[in-house]
Amino acid sequence: MIGPMRERVVAACDGASKGNPGPAGWAWVVADAAERPVRWEAGPLGRATNNVAELTALERLLASTDPDVPLEVRMDSQYAMKAVTTWLPGWKRNGWRTAAGKPVANQELVVRIDELLGGRSVEFRYVPAHQIDGDRLNDFADRAASQAATAQEPAGSALGSPEPPPAPDVPAARKAPRRGSGTKSGGASARTIKAKFPGRCLCGRSYAAGEPIAKNDQGWGHPDCRTAVAG
Secondary structure: OOOOOOOOEEEEEEEEEOOOOEEEEEEEEEEOOOOOEEEEEEEEEEEEOHHHHHHHHHHHHHHOOOOOOOEEEEEOOHHHHHHHHHHHHHHHHOOOEOOOOOEOOOHHHHHHHHHHHOOOOEEEEEOOOOOOOOOHHHHHHHHHHHHHHHHOOOEEHHHOOOOOOOOOOHHHHOOOOOOOOOOOEOOEOOOEEEOOOOEEOOOOOEEOOOOEEEEEOOEEEOOOHHHHHHO
């Protein structure tokens, strides 16, 4: 029984892909009334894209929670959130085709999520990833998904797994960018463009379509990460 204080369940979900596409994993976490992680699950996906991992995490979360209890879902993937809150109704009306007439990407997952959302109260909340004093549930889900992607092993509270460790790429991400240190670093261009597609920076944080990105020596990512990656 859920007591009177549990008018809704607060949860977070996240996906990870080491290479996009590359070794991928998904994770979700459900909190108690004080928003402490109490139940979680993570799993491997083999080789998959970041978007597939993000959508799978949401699908598994919805399938693992009581549809009769209102749910708040915290996510750092703008693609996955917009897919199910903004774009989905139009896709459905168009017979699961985009406005350009192309088949919807990852259609099976989107259709399954649509089925799981039917008749239940779900509020989606976007939370930026990897913030100092950021959302602890999102951070937990991010670490669990990263661990599942790297280890390609299932984990979770039902399996008696310990809390997921920091992601292997976190130490590099913690190298603070040196602001005002010039327009170029390590040979990387200072030019920024708007991302055409969602992706994940070398630091491990994701970026959404439309966000500014810059070229590092080892690929595209956050402008602030140019000096961090080169350091």
